[in-house]
Amino acid sequence: MATVLTADDRLLVLGGSGFIGSHLPRQLARLGIEFDTFDLYPFDPVPGAPLPRRQTIGDVRDLGALTRAMEGCTAVLNLAAAHHDFGIPPATFESVNVGGAHNVVAAMQAHGITNLCFYSSVAVYGSGHDVPPDETTPPAPENDYGRTKLAAEGVYRAWQADGEERRLLTIRPAVVFGPRNFANVYRLIRQIDRRRFVPVGPGRNRKSMAYVTNLVEAILHVWTRPPGDVRTDGFEVYNYADKPDLTSREVVSVVYRSLGRREPGLRLPLAPAVWAAKPFDLVAHLTGRNLPITSDRIRKLSDAETSFGADRIRATGFTPRISLVDGLRRMVGWYRDQGRDAAHVDHLPPEQP
Template structure:
């Protein structure tokens, strides 16, 4: 039995689809129902130790921990600590009670903050926001769990970069949608690179990690090669078979000031806006990470280009079948 916390979400649903294909039994634990796997779903919040403990069935082989608080605009901010850090403590306690000896924790490259290009798994932990900070603190919690049974427990910490794919309505989708509809405004010169990961590849890597050996291992997950913003815009145009149009550009300092204006407006009105200083800064930053995934023997199901093309075709070229969509950063 594989337990997947947060399995009703974007990555969790895709991962569980792979488990079905592999014939592996699983149980989803989430605070919201799974639209895709209602019969394999148990309602529980990682903040509730008793409910979490009761939800993990006897004979559980491994826990894949995906549940997290991750948006940039979470309120109250204490939710980051309550879900990401205390939730990790609660899960470790429940895992010990159930005798689980393998945990796969999806952390994030946000632990590194605004890191230098091609930062690998040995990079310094310097988060710039509460999400990255609490993910890093949760890693410590899981390491302590492993050290309480070092001869038998396996811990895999996976730090993915930004994840995209079909049915996701996060930042990458919003960007692709703006380009596809001719409403895109490039902040900066577009020469900055972005590491990305296609959801099917991430799900496949998590499945690969189920065979983790005793000990602790940390792996960034990135689909290579990285693309610059200019290259990404060009790929969208070519995939959608459209002539490249004139891309409007805005200097970074102007974009940052606009983001600051929206931050002030949000502070006054209490409303949330899609533009902020941190989002402008993240958009214009080069976020390139190195990954040891390939060295571990893992081969992704498809390339980054193919993943983008599949996503673009599904979202903008095909008639989509009914089904869930997932809203995330």
């Protein structure tokens, strides 16, 4: 089987009902590629976008369901993951991300599928680097998500190494945002819109981010071409982040301007703000609620330096169409038109399939 994605392929998108999966159909249609989806939840169609040829409701921990879903497919894109930073026990990260990877490999082998793109994460690098990590930086994950994503990479690398005809394309994106995403960037926009946000610290920390349209186009740009010569330990790995990075202060300023709001001149010092958030940490711990204000969220936005190198994917000739600033403006526009009043439920994987 060919390892370059073409219009002759039929693609199975694992996790295809999620945020990134919702941005794939138009790009796949542009390339003439049919796709199926496999997800815990039903596919939520986007008006005007193509529908999957076949939808399967299933869990990647269910090998039988996964194997049946791959019938007739020639390539697999794995977006399925336990990834929320709240409410998922370590055993579920392990069973979904690592156990799921073993099942994906077994199901592909059952059908002779040799073409796989795996959506990993920059979380495999950990934090505290003197220079922005690139694909040659030794991984040092610090949480269950990063640890299990790295372990899944190992499962897929072993699969690829067992057959010369097999292609494994691994993408490690930074924080992904855009319309229909309800994670941290959405929470920031909503807090500013509701006048519940107070800037903290100098805001000079850089934040690598990826606008979802650019990420999807980057994946397809690389996958529809032969494997590149630049690899890490013999494997095809690409970080993805839109450049140049913005500082957290710049991100906040773009959101204020896009909402037509005046940015406050007052900025609280970091240390008192972190201490003031400690009661929210206790409430979150006792109630199990995912609160928008915690000391960890304050540190992540206002102090944590999360910058990652992404030169390798640019070297393939890919150029993103949408700047980070324009991407933030587009997300704010979606928020004002649809997202402000949208009812969102976090789709957490069950502890058992």
